[in-house]
Amino acid sequence: MNVEAVIGLEIHVEMQTKSKMFSAAPVTYKSEPNTAVVPLDLGHPGTMPVVNRQAIINAIQVCHALHLNIDSQLWFDRKNYFYPDLPKGYQITQNARPIGSEGWIEVMVENQPFKIRIERLHVEEDTAMQHHYEGFTLVDYNRAGIPLMEIVTKPDIRNGAQAAAFVDAIRQIVSFLKVSSGKMEEGSLRCDVNISVRPVGTEKFGTKVEIKNLNSIANVQRAIDVEMLRQERSLIAGIPVQQETRRYDELKKETIMMRKKTDAVDYKYFTEPNLLPIDLSKDFIAGAISHSLPLATTKRSKYQTQFSLSEYDAIQLTQDVYVSEYFDRLTSIGNHYKLYANWLLGDIASFLNKQNLTMVEFPIQPQEMVGLISMIAKGDLSNKQAKELFELMIKNPTDPRQLAEKLNMLQISDEIYITQQVQEVLTANPQSIIDFQQGKDRAVGFLIGQIMKKTGGKVNPSLTNQILMKLLKSK
């Protein structure tokens, strides 16, 4: 029996707005527990929600990037249930009328374009964070009310690679639009997977299993692939798949049952009476879209066409929004595009990796980085010297030329000066000229060594070599 998986994803994106979705409390991730709250976030009686305008602008921008239809009115509903992380006893969300509906995105899977339809995008508020301990639980309301976007795909995905490509595409979109940090590891991007299998050729869906609490894109892929296998084996063995919620165990590399899904909870949705429908005028929507920052895909094609970079470089430079922004700043100052790309993807990337830093924390200013790279391009610095200088600049960000001068690191590429030095060395070593003429190649090495010694190693080696050879041959 040939079986296929039918997979739909629900992605929650936590927005990086200044204040929360419906309250004026700040959105922070590093504050002491329960300090980034106002009475509304704790569900105090009489408090009322006020819609965060920026969160709506963010949602519109993401809707646009995902080719979703944007509703002309903003409606909110209450989703009612009791839970300790839900201070009001209901979550304000969009049930009946999501801000975005019926869109799509194209992702690359194994170098082939793959289109995934998107059912909806809606805006809602996050819940509080629970910290479970032995015998008790603490609740941190700092997260309660942070704006969320939920993106729901159609069941178009068939395997882990496609799902991972989709999640990565969403990550890129929200991070390039600066709507969210988009980090699964930090929970600012969360992905729930709905997955079922069925014999190829059948229309009917199999029993759906939900996988929750995935903490990386790689694990989305792994979890789906092992769960597909599990369900497939089950199906072939004639054991019905149970409707349940599972999680992925990284060590065991398998999915583990968390709870059986009994009858679905009735959330008793109804329109939020404290928020009147808000008209989203065409102008407002157009304005929001026009203020969008460029997406990774836009930047990629610019890097290829305008800067003649390879597709590989362009893709690598647009994995992280801050890397691409750094690159943009370099290219706005200088024009050694390929060298900038090499440095960003090479020395800078490995430095950040080693130190476990992000691009934002990189200490060298673009202006200085351009200065350093220009000196290499001009031949003022050897690559080895450049790397040394780079290390020093990281510790002590400063103007690279001044630093090179101070450290006496600058290469001399002055032909007249080099010629003069070569002449003097030749005059002092007549035997070497004879050796050269008799075909003894090590004479050249010896002479270069003498010149370097005489000049303190500062002359440009390849230029020096050229001049020496010219003079030797003319003897």
Next chain:
Amino acid sequence: MHWLDHSILEIHQALIQRQVTPLQLVEEALKRAKADEWNTFEKITEEIAIQQAKSLTTPEVNNLFWGIPFVMKDNFSTKGIETTAGSNILNGYVPLYDATVYDKLLKAKAILIGKTTLDELAMGGTGMTGHKGYQYNPFDSTKTRQIGGSSSGSAAAVSSGMVPFSLGSDTGDSVRKPASYAGLVGFKPTWGRISRFGLFPFAPSLDHVAYFTRSVEDAAILTNVLSGEDAMDATSANQALPVYQFSKSIKGKKIAVIQEVMDSIQNPLMIQRFQQTLEALKKAGAQVDFVHYPLSLLQAIYPTYMTISCAEATSNNANLDGLKFGPGYQGKTYQDVMMQARTEGFSELIKRRFVIGSYVLMKENQQDLFLRAQRVRRMMVEALDKIYQNYDVIYLPAAPTIAPKFTDSSDRLSSQYLIADSHLALGNFAGLPSVTIPIGFEQSMPFGGNVMGRAFEESTTLEIAYVIEQFTGLKNLSIQTRKQG
């Protein structure tokens, strides 16, 4: 007659002419409050009141509320002052912030004397269901009659003469009905006119900040001090303040009386008195017509109100789960704590409403019950709109009876109950300005009429009520003035 027994406008004149001081007013108000015989208070805020009164030494000529004592229903958030909304589940709850209306009155330097009783969580119309027990009607010396609710204590405080005005809330008729039973002006302006931020919600789509005064003009000036768009309440409206022209003539105004409501009232004396006020309105130049309103819609008011208000209430009060504030409940799991808090914290009546609310919102019932009620609500508003195409206001008896006795039980399927006792909720469904004013007495108990105007036409509504007040002479009515008068 003590200055406290005058209208706000009169007291203001006395204050700026230094005939009386805020401290004298507050001391008298506190004296009367402490002598309360009607179970009016959740809390008397004596210390704060005295301190504030002492700080007010230079009268502010243009500030009508400078030094005026008042009370508030105990469902307005008051920073640092325990607020329970008449429910055990909020015992010991001390809010962290001030309601916008309280903030406005504090800024106007009005002086809070106390916080008053209410039907538990403002759900009820009898004044019998708060956690402090029955609220008595000061006009009834035998203490056998209700004052109505849910803004019970706020009505009692004004009608007993403790303060010249009080704040309440009105979701179905919770200010305007008690106003009729207590001989007061009870006004709720248009939904959105006044910020609800800090008002503990019962049913937000129907909830209004409303108030009791002893004159129509006082209701007008109070409206203007409380009104305005509020960044904290997204449903508050950006509208210019009303401008009033109170006059004995309302020439050209058109007044509609709904025939079907009149037909459902049985008390001949009350009908007769109401008709006298109609004659007075005609004399003042108004055109008065009897109009029709679909009977089926009138009969649907009560069930529609129960369906929508209970649905919203069950959700609004889901925050009261015992986890974050209120008395500490014990339990091994969060479910235990929530169960215990909500089992012990709410009275049976409240639980019944929550069950109704949950039931009508359930997936399988929502279409048939909650959404149908919403559709009926829209039909009711449209039927009102039709009347307002030709008329400035609708004028009706506020209630079909005087204040009921505690032992009375109403037949909830009678047309008097379904229609005449429920019609004030139309003002909540449509969010219209609606004012009850006293029009007469029966068995020594007051009763009122109600004028309801178009949205944001508070001025016309109150101008017409003013003419009725002029005719009846029932201004500054309280048991204090009644004894003397």
